[in-house]
Amino acid sequence: MSSSTVRKVGVVGWGAIGRVVGTALAEGRIAGAELVCIVDNRPLGEAAPARQVPFEEALELCDLIVEAAGQGVVREWGERILDSGTDLLVASTGALTDDELGGRLLAAGPGRVYFTGGAVGGLDLLQAARSMGPLDEVRLTTTKLPATLEQPWMDEELLTRMRNATGPVEIMSGTARDVPVKFPKSTNVAASVALAVGDLDTVRVQVVADPAADRTRHVVEASGPHGAYRFEVAHRPDPGNPATSQVVPHAVLRSLGALAGRTGQIL
Numbered sequence: 001m002s003s004s005t006v007r008k009v010g011v012v013g014w015g016a017i018g019r020v021v022g023t024a025l026a027e028g029r030i031a032g033a034e035l036v037c038i039v040d041n042r043p044l045g046e047a048a049p050a051r052q053v054p055f056e057e058a059l060e061l062c063d064l065i066v067e068a069a070g071q072g073v074v075r076e077w078g079e080r081i082l083d084s085g086t087d088l089l090v091a092s093t094g095a096l097t098d099d100e101l102g103g104r105l106l107a108a109g110p111g112r113v114y115f116t117g118g119a120v121g122g123l124d125l126l127q128a129a130r131s132m133g134p135l136d137e138v139r140l141t142t143t144k145l146p147a148t149l150e151q152p153w154m155d156e157e158l159l160t161r162m163r164n165a166t167g168p169v170e171i172m173s174g175t176a177r178d179v180p181v182k183f184p185k186s187t188n189v190a191a192s193v194a195l196a197v198g199d200l201d202t203v204r205v206q207v208v209a210d211p212a213a214d215r216t217r218h219v220v221e222a223s224g225p226h227g228a229y230r231f232e233v234a235h236r237p238d239p240g241n242p243a244t245s246q247v248v249p250h251a252v253l254r255s256l257g258a259l260a261g262r263t264g265q266i267l
């Protein structure tokens, strides 16, 4: 592949996802893509495999930015990235619960916006099913360790119930519009399912804290005029950041492989 076709990638967020993604890129493990720079709001020190740069500089250096930092970065920078002509691969899909932002990102350009499947599977099939007509019912149940679900808005009563739980405790139920706003680092999957089925309000989400959840579980159940679908995953959490499942950076790398033009894989 000539150097002009190699995607110049910047990783925003050097955490559980970004480190694995950036390291694989720096080691040349994704054909057609190279790591050019890293953006993070903390100093990274010398061990990072590429230069840490301010966001504005990343826009000049890269033609593809991987967001692995949080919903706030998508809100603050998404449109500017796309308007500069740089493509954007989003991990924090929960930012798209804001219809207005979603509309602006999808309309922005010349850069193009992509979403990784992240921690959840079956999105390709749900998109295919929805192309035949709207799904009637979609449910997501996410079960995680209680500590990964604690939020600043929770009152003492709820925190105590979660911390003292001896079995599963439902801590929120709502739609894919409501839930990712309340658990911004933990329920992006709800927004990803909604992106696939094309409707935030149809997706009913239940968030469960379970002290026995040594695996993070996402169960998607959907039905419509053309069939019924059920996908269940049970992921080992990242040891450094148990809110994120270990597989997520590898899902991002798979998305990057597709964007960089690798052949022979399932899209």
Ligand SMILES: NC(=O)C1=CN([C@@H]2O[C@H](COP(=O)(O)OP(=O)(O)OC[C@H]3O[C@@H](n4cnc5c(N)ncnc54)[C@H](O)[C@@H]3O)[C@@H](O)[C@H]2O)C=CC1
Pocket: 012, 013, 014, 015, 016, 017, 018, 039, 040, 041, 042, 068, 069, 070, 071, 072, 073, 091, 092, 093, 094, 116, 117, 118, 119, 120, 184, 185, 186, 188, 189, 192, 241, 243, 244, 245, 248
């Ligand atoms: N789509 C999916 O299935 C999943 C999506 N996510 C999303 O990915 C995000 C990142 O996940 P992790 O790597 O596990 O988080 P992490 O907390 O381990 O790392 C985030 C990194 O981003 C940096 N950061 C935060 N805000 C920033 C800003 N404004 N500017 C620059 N750097 C900033 C932090 O300093 C940190 O180094 C999560 O917040 C979540 O929104 C996480 C898991 C699954």
Ligand SMILES: O=C([O-])CC(=O)C(=O)O
Pocket: 119, 184, 185, 186, 187, 188, 189, 190, 216, 235, 243, 244, 245, 248
């Ligand atoms: O990693 C996971 O299993 C899911 C997650 O954190 C999210 O949806 O934000």
